[in-house]
């Protein structure tokens with residue numbers, strides 16, 4: 084039998100998942116990974132998976148990771164755009180899994196963009 | 203791993219018949235093929251409402267809303283959108299913003315005036331997974347009731363909310379529960395009416411298919427409030443998906459100990475079962491439904507005694523409609539003022555309508571009470587197809603009436619609809635255009651009630667049959683002006699003397715059309731004409747011998763061999779024109795549909 088406390092546990096556990104079954108909200112932080120053929124060839128899929136992993140591990144409910152097509156700067160792929168609510172979009176280039184984890188720690192969680200990884 | 207995209211595929215009855223199951227299977231295949239299966243969650247969900255454009259596939263969090271999705275489209279959605287982040291624009295519908303971009307789905311005319319409370323979880327959760335219901339605050343309302351409120355408090359809250367029965371009558375739900383609460387007995391029952399027999403209605407079915415737990419939770423709340431420990435859902439066997447999902451939901455709730463002897467460890471006992479109906483319209487009537495559950499013939503009995511004192515197996519019983527129940531958990535969680543803030547003074551909240559007939563966006567819509575018919579038809583419904591003119595809307599099914607175009611600005615609520623001679627009914631809304639004959643419509647509904655009358659009382663059994671015969675006579679051009687007066691008199695007699703709601707409301711389609719479209723009746727009777735060109739006995743197909751080029755296409759299509767060459771050759775034509783033998787003509791219209799020069803054949 085599930086007690087009401089256990090039901091609450093289910094709610095907490097699924098809160099993250101639910102976020103991904105709803106449209107993006109205004110106060111969400113957005114991470115957009117360029118996933119054109121060029122981006123994928125440069126390793127963008129692994130970057131997406133890394134972001135998802137970080138988001139889940141850290142329980143970052145209001146962070147949404149999505150993809151976009153090629154933006155025409157193929158030599159800079161994988162390109163990642165990070166938008167905090169009400170702030171200007173920051174574009175990172177040549178992102179790899181290690182940089183992705185740093186971006187989450189510093190920019191998403193800490194609020195400090197990493198200048199070195201920008202173009 | 204946390205999935206980065208959720209693909210929701212509509213598993214409602216409409217989209218299922220449009221092959222959405224196969225679409226789901228193809229997504230399985232394509233996601234695996236692209237190595238994306240663990241990055242994406244695939245969910246078969248309830249009805250999104252826009253059935254006319256099904257099968258629907260929504261992708262979140264991007265909020266892409268794909269329409270008319272075919273199995274062949276799936277590979278493209280997966281490789282383009284899911285993999286590369288490029289939406290497949292050609293499947294996103296035609297609505298564009300001012301800047302020319304695909305309009306976000308919640309801003310489209312179909313959705314922007316809707317308010318989804320009853321349907322909130324349809325298109326959002328997998329109805330076959332109780333965890334997803336729980337995640338969206340499921341069973342929290344029940345917990346709140348048992349932990350923080352007295353039964354009287356729950357009933358008072360419902361009374362304050364102004365919730366009225368969505369099954370048709372509009373009886374205040376709080377008041378109903380109070381009578382059952384006040385009845386003293388060792389056993390009481392909670393029953394849910396999911397019979398939904400009106401032609402064209404599929405609201406309750408969609409709620410059970412898309413969000414069965416909301417009904418279970420509300421019935422548990424009812425059990426707590428009135429002191430009942432057992433519930434029954436009476437649902438027609440013709441709703442296999444609804445029955446199956448409800449059974450899965452009940453089983454899962456029981457396995458979690460939500461239903462059972464000590465629900466959620468809160469010390470309250472409640473369990474429930476499904477009872478299948480055989481699909482008789484009259485079994486939706488409260489007393490007939492109770493008899494049917496008891497294993498008796500589904501026939502109504504006199505009220506009083508009311509179900510609140512003498513219901514199922516003679517015990518005090520609460521009976522509510524599916525949609526009524528589905529509102530209740532939200533009202534408990536958000537409070538009566540929240541509910542009252544929607545709708546009109548005497549009809550709070552929303553109403554779900556099954557929109558059908560001559561309308562672009564056939565489907566399921568939920569609107570705040572007080573929304574005008576114009577908004578429903580012109581904005582949400584997307585207007586009438588083929589540039590035809592709106593003529594009337596039929597609400598309330600066989601018990602309701604036709605609302606003429608002149609009343610299109612009427613705000614829809616219980617009292618307004620009654621005032622104009624129709625009724626809310628359970629929520630069927632059938633739109634008619636200039637090609638619909640109102641006498642024929644009245645006849646259609648009467649034929650239905652004659653068929654569905656249980657035959658127990660004379661006014662309904664014989665009265666409606668006679669009424670039907672008079673309508674039939676009129677559509678054949680054999681009616682007299684006295685017949686119109688006689689019909690009105692008979693209608694009043696049937697309404698006043700029938701035993702149950704079926705007979706008492708059956709004449710409404712006739713009365714309302716007689717009131718608003720009397721001219722059309724008179725045209726049938728006096729001029730022997732059907733202005734809409736529907737009643738076959740009153741129309742003839744004629745060929746304009748000067749326009750006909752004599753190609754003979756129509757003669758080959760005619761199933762009755764009624765078309766032959768004439769001996770007339772029009773000026774400038776090489777072949778003799780065709781002619782129709784009216785004694786052989788079946789009036790099927792096949793000739794008119796095939797004619798090369800559409801103007802050559804017409805209905806007169």
Ligand SMILES: Cc1cc2nc3c(=O)[nH]c(=O)nc-3n(C[C@H](O)[C@H](O)[C@H](O)COP(=O)(O)O)c2cc1C
Pocket residue numbers: 366367368369370371372373395396397398399400483484485486487488489521522523524526527628702703704
């Ligand atoms: C002929 C007839 C058919 C009915 N069919 C239904 C039905 O299919 N579903 C329904 O909920 N109520 C139906 N009703 C209304 C029920 O008798 C009853 O009023 C209703 O279920 C009460 O629930 P509510 O107060 O939540 O609306 C029907 C009534 C009549 C007279």
